[in-house]
Amino acid sequence: MLFSKRASVAADPLLGKPASWGIHRYLQGSSNLFEENRLLKAAILGLFGITAVLGLVIYTSNQNQRTVVVPFGTGGDLYVTGSTPSDAYLRVMTRNVVALAGTYSAYSADRQFQELLSITHPSAYGGLRDSLNQILDELADNPTLSIASYIRPDQPVMTTSSSILVPIEKVRVIGGVIRKFRGNLRIGYVIENGRFWLTSLHEENFDADR
Numbered sequence: 001m002l003f004s005k006r007a008s009v010a011a012d013p014l015l016g017k018p019a020s021w022g023i024h025r026y027l028q029g030s031s032n033l034f035e036e037n038r039l040l041k042a043a044i045l046g047l048f049g050i051t052a053v054l055g056l057v058i059y060t061s062n063q064n065q066r067t068v069v070v071p072f073g074t075g076g077d078l079y080v081t082g083s084t085p086s087d088a089y090l091r092v093m094t095r096n097v098v099a100l101a102g103t104y105s106a107y108s109a110d111r112q113f114q115e116l117l118s119i120t121h122p123s124a125y126g127g128l129r130d131s132l133n134q135i136l137d138e139l140a141d142n143p144t145l146s147i148a149s150y151i152r153p154d155q156p157v158m159t160t161s162s163s164i165l166v167p168i169e170k171v172r173v174i175g176g177v178i179r180k181f182r183g184n185l186r187i188g189y190v191i192e193n194g195r196f197w198l199t200s201l202h203e204e205n206f207d208a209d210r
Helices: 002-011 019-063 087-102 109-118 125-141
Strands: 066-068 079-081 146-151 163-174 177-192 195-208
Touching: 087 109, 087 146, 087 163, 087 177, 087 195, 109 125, 125 195, 163 195
Parallel strands: none
Antiparallel strands: 066 079, 146 163, 163 177, 177 195
16 A cells, blocks of 8 residues: 555656646646647648649549540541540541431431431431421432432531531432532531530532533
């Protein structure tokens, strides 16, 4: 018991110290704790700041992310960066649209036009569908009618950020009678979320080829 009391006395750091010393030690401990809390808060704020910066970097990276689109049987630099397509991508889409909209018969038109409508922007869907239905009605009245369209190699394809002007030669066959026409097909388009959307199709300045 004597040993235990002596150990307890020896372990008391305030034994023999003035009262002010205990108060000073308490204030010093509180100050250290407050400083640690301040450092902890600063660390948390810093962590939030780093998270926000990383989030901004990831968002910006996603906006500028290159979406690679390589259809079967093709190659080259087919990609969309943000809302900007590569030249090769626009050329492929131009050929596809010309083939679907400009080369058809009574047998193939309905299937092709459905595929064309699948890439049509919702804002233009109704108008383009009505135009294509008029062609289907004409084919129903003239089942021997067929159309073949080709991109003219002697004229340049003019491209902007919202339209493609394609020089076209069109061959029209009905009842064994062949006629050729030349003019332009204007393809309206928009790129949204890395995807090509068709917004309009208009034939311009088509004349019979003499």
